[in-house]
Amino acid sequence: MAEGILREASKGAFQVASAGSNPSGYVHPLAIKVMAEIGIDISGHTSKHMNEFLGRKVETVITVCGNADQACPIFPGQINRHHWPFDDPAHAAGTEEEKLGVFRRVRDEIGQVFRAYAAGRVDALKKP
Numbered sequence: 275m276a277e278g279i280l281r282e283a284s285k286g287a288f289q290v291a292s293a294g295s296n297p298s299g300y301v302h303p304l305a306i307k308v309m310a311e312i313g314i315d316i317s318g319h320t321s322k323h324m325n326e327f328l329g330r331k332v333e334t335v336i337t338v339c340g341n342a343d344q345a346c347p348i349f350p351g352q353i354n355r356h357h358w359p360f361d362d363p364a365h366a367a368g369t370e371e372e373k374l375g376v377f378r379r380v381r382d383e384i385g386q387v388f389r390a391y392a393a394g395r396v397d398a399l400k401k402p
Contacts, residue, residue: 275305275377276338276360276384278316283392287399288333295345297321302364308377312385336391338384358387 277292284290301319309316324346331351336358337343343357360383366376 275309275316275381276336276388277319278309278314279381279385279388280336280392282314283389284396285392287392287396291322291327292319293322293324293327295324295342297323298364302377304363304370304373304377305381308374308381311378312381356391360384 277290281290299321301316301321306317327349328347330349332349333351334354334356335346335349335352336356337346338358338360339362340359343355343359360380361376363373363377363380366373
């Protein structure tokens with residue numbers, strides 16, 4: 275969800291990719307559903323391991339769940355690192371509607387933080 279929101283909010287001003295330290299191998303169907311509710315299609319996204327990016331220049335790393343900050347290595351060219359700990363909605367329990375509620379809440383929390391972050395980055399890129 276974070277990748278989809280940041281891609282949309284950045285409007286192509288910078289490259290966005292996501293990966294995890296223990297990827298599930300799929301994008302959660304409820305994440306796809308709640309993102310579609312706000313007009314962002316993540317159905318084509320894939321679950322990737324962070325090691326896929328070790329050989330690439332990565333300027334900024336943002337970790338979002340649990341101990342991801344401790345599990346994430348330093349990448350070549352990394353300048354910035356942020357950790358914003360959101361609940362992992364994949365661990366939500368209850369009925370489908372209750373799980374959807376958790377996914378929506380986390381989506382909205384991510385949206386608030388990542389849209390503000392993207393706006394600041396886009397503004398900074400406009401300055402000479």
